Amino acid sequence: MRRSWLFALLAIVASFALVGTVLATHLPTNHNTTDLTTLVRGTIVDTFKYNVGDTKVQTKGPVDVVVADVSFPALASAGWHNHPGPVFVIVTSGRLSVWTASCVKHEYYQGGPEGAAFFEPGPESSLLVKNESATIAAQVKATFIVPPGTTALRTGTAHLCGIAE
Incomplete structure (x- = not known):
């Protein structure tokens, strides 16, 4: 009887290991990755x-x-973030959703009612920028005005509005 419990336990552990391996190799590893190329x-x-x-x-x-x-x-999401200076952003393809610190959501895309460009004011205001499409990538051109030698992006600012990255 002890053997049958041992085999059952081993079968359960092996099943979990197999499911974990399949999920790890067949699901995307991180949707929250944007790629900024200067x-x-x-x-x-x-x-x-x-x-x-x-x-x-x-x-x-x-x-x-x-x-x-x-x-x-x-x-993908840029997460809640800000910049050390102002940023002018133009969405060249796809759509982006942008939440302001006051929890207002805007959508920007070519031909959209709010336009394809938006402004990020700098260090005083955090924004959440996300591509909510499960199938279509979004691309932007951004012009940053920052203090000399500083990075253009500051991540990890406070999560606002109860909205996850």
Whole structure:
């Protein structure tokens, strides 16, 4: 009788091991991965102030301008994050959902009612940016204005609105 319990226990353990192996090798490992590729980075050494019509841009010291490609595979997320400076983002393909710190969701895509471009204000505000499609990747071009030598992205900011990454 002890042997039959031992064989039953071994069969259960082997079944769990087999299921775990199948899941580990056949399911995607991490949907929360975006790929940021810096295309070019340059420093503006002098301060400047530009104010014409509805457009105002000003720096108070040197800044780096970083242009990057960011890929969002299906179901990928940049997580709750912010940046050390402002960012201008253009969705070139796919759709992105963006939650603001005030828990408002926006959708950006080519031809969409909210447009294909959005603005990330910088270190004072965290955003969640996600590709909610299970089948279609999204691609963006982003222009960051950041202090010289700093990274363009800060991850791991507080989760807001009860929305998971």
